[in-house]
Amino acid sequence: MTHIAQEILVEYIKKNEEKLYRIAYTYTKNQENALDVVQEAITKSLENISKLRNEEYVKTWFYRILINEAIKASKNTKSFIDYETITNELSSQSNENELIENIDTFAIIQKLKPKLKTVIILRFFENLKIEEIAYITKTNTNTVKSRLYKAIEEIRKDLEESSV
């Protein structure tokens, strides 16, 4: 079982490294720390793969480790949003307005509390099911749903404010 799980995990990581990086970056707010988080999550998951009972859960199990690492790292990061860094680390779009909009929106996501940020990332950017998110965050589906509503509400409010 372990060998299979390990192979699935390694394959999954290799195929999805960009996704994993984006998740980490959303918490750490800078490139260097995001790379550290990805590395640390890979190391930890490979060390602990024997604890995984069912290889069907490789993906969600790995998300859990990655997000824990990212939250841990984000605690040591400065809390304010550095627009200059964001501008550098969001790829420039052809349209300047789009870039500005992306930067604003991204700043809003980064500002969210970790719990809300996690549900937004997993639900809307990673397209995970509510049940899977509940597993990753060690909560239940009702908690996930209420966090989602709350997060969307906060983003919407902030977006409206920034566009005024």
Add this chain to the structure above:
Amino acid sequence: MSTIKKTRKAYNSIKIPEELNYVVNRAIHEEKIIKKKNIQICIKTATATLATTFALFIVLLNTNESFAKAMEEVPIIGEIAEVFTVREYREESDTELIDAKVPAIKNTGNTDLENRINYEISSKINDILEEAKQRAQEYKNAVLETGGSMDNYIPTRINIDYKITYQDKKIISFVITKSESMASAYQEQYFYNIDIQNGTELSLKDVLGAEYKEIVDMEVKKQIQQRQEEDYENNMYFTEDEGGFSGIDNEYQDFYINKDKKVTVVFQKYEIAPGYMGIQRFVIPNEIII
């Protein structure tokens, strides 16, 4: 545009640093943890003479530069019997990375025993390395044949190390661990329990007496039950019907002496429990009789 779409778009515009791929591969490569596959070895009582040991050393000296270097640092002779590193080498190629520490015993006052054991260890490790290298080569060929390229090929890591688990004037107990990692990884362990005074290798019968089987069987069954009572979920041992523990076969069951001078019986992965539970160890509380 909806809130979700906007945020998704912003999220996807996060730039991916060039180093990412390198960081990911390095983490996978370095930390691929070796899963345990413990193979029971019945130790051959090969009667190697000093001459054959010597011959082997000459061959090694001629074929392996690192070995020649290591031999320049032969340890100074002390007074107590000990296990020491007789050779240590690293070898790096496109195919594999080898890190090996080869142990030997000395100062036992029994040259014949030392020669025999040291020859046995040395030749076993040579065989293991040869096999591992061959597997690494096969693996590399397989990767290349199936369209893989050398750019992202990760060489197999082969690691041999040893650990002394117990030692006094009469006994030396140590374990040699070989691990190999590639797409899947595994580990093998070899146990040595040596009676220095009699120049023999110890069996369970030697350390626990004629009743060794009853003692071990009862103790292992009792501890399996205890572990399951404490935490059933993490201790899903196979039942007897499933091929689980029903008693040891003979006195050559793998074991070592732990730091408290107690016999520790070892079962390889999958032997009595599902693979995720790894190697299973049972400390036998009985005093050892030598």
